[in-house]
Amino acid sequence: MPDVFKGLADPTRREILSLLKDRDLNVGEIAKHFPISMASLSHHLNILYEARLVTKIKKGQFVYYSLNTTIVEDVILKLVSLQKKEE
Amino acid sequence: MPDVFKGLADPTRREILSLLKDRDLNVGEIAKHFPISMASLSHHLNILYEARLVTKIKKGQFVYYSLNTTIVEDVILKLVSLQKKEE
């Protein structure tokens, strides 16, 4: 697994993921929710993409990002396996 | 929730949590598994403690750390709520 936890470590990135759970969004639509430059946002999106927490697809002029639910599930499983053996 | 994701972002810290799922360990026992200084380890333990991912209890000369399963469960729930609404 690429570093999914690093991807989740930043609050802006978690917020992006949270937006994407409702519907796919292009970069401009995501940008409206944050007071940071496009360049910074692009950087965050890239980290999410490398962590495979999102996928992206170009539609004409726009790039749409989607939540990669599969990876979210993998993280959940990884955390479940972190739980204690017995108590 | 204090920053649990920050706590999970570092591989050394995840390894510490993984050790603790088997049994509680004191700092010296944990230290044996890592090639870093006591000071660095102590720093990591502090981050885990502040994120409430672990609890600690002093027994005489030793400080024992335990996994806080409750918080791990909270993180799992938080991730579950990150999943897509429909597909």
Add this chain to the structure above:
DNA sequence: AATTTATTTAGATAATATTCTAAATATCTA
């Protein structure tokens, strides 16, 4: 083809995180 709109990349700066050595604190044992 020139202009506008959307997104990414380059390069710099500032903020955070990780690590270290050295010193401090606390407890145990002789």
Add this chain to the structure above:
DNA sequence: TAGATATTTAGAATATTATCTAAATAAATT
């Protein structure tokens, strides 16, 4: 109580991350 062991804290060095502005790329529109 003096010396040994366990852990934490202070302070500094280095590495990583987040952010910015400016420039580059790509597609759409006129």
